[in-house]
Amino acid sequence: MLDGIEPHWIWVAIGLALAITEILVPGVFLIWLAVAAIATGLLTFLFGLPLSLQVVQFVAISLIAVYSARRLLRDKPITSTDPLLNNRMGRLVGETAMVVEPIEHGRGRVHLGDSDWTVRGPETPAGERVRVTGHDGSILIVEPLTLLQDEGTQPPA
Secondary structure, eight states, X not given: OOTTSOHHHHHHHHHHHHHHHHHHSTTSTHHHHHHHHHHHHHHHHHHOOOHHHHHHHHHHHHHHHHHHHHHHHHHSOOOOSOTTTTOHHHHHTTXXXXXXXXXXXXXXXXXXXXXXXXXXXXXXXXXXXXXXXXXXXXXXXXXXXXXXXXXXXXXXX
């Protein structure tokens, strides 16, 4: 079946297939195997290696590529410009919400955004505004929102 195809083209095709698979299934380390397969194809083209050496070379380059990438990413991890992208609860910290069910005995409900959330916090009547200070699982932790008092900026009545 593969009698008319040069071995280096087979390695390049394997490398391209692995690279395409990495694009379709991100997060897997197939890109490093793709690099190793393409490098094996290039070295097979240049030196005409027998199949046994091609396989050994592919395994060696794969190990070198994977461990080099692992070390590089461990020393210089990829940091996100938005670390809370997939942390919805973390994104709510600092937001203000309206209490819809009074917070009694430490529990109540608030309306934030387009949803109602279960909260924990100090006693607060319905209709008051609170600030989200944290979360515990799917329960928001809130504190009453204290507005600045008038400190003599209004003219006397």
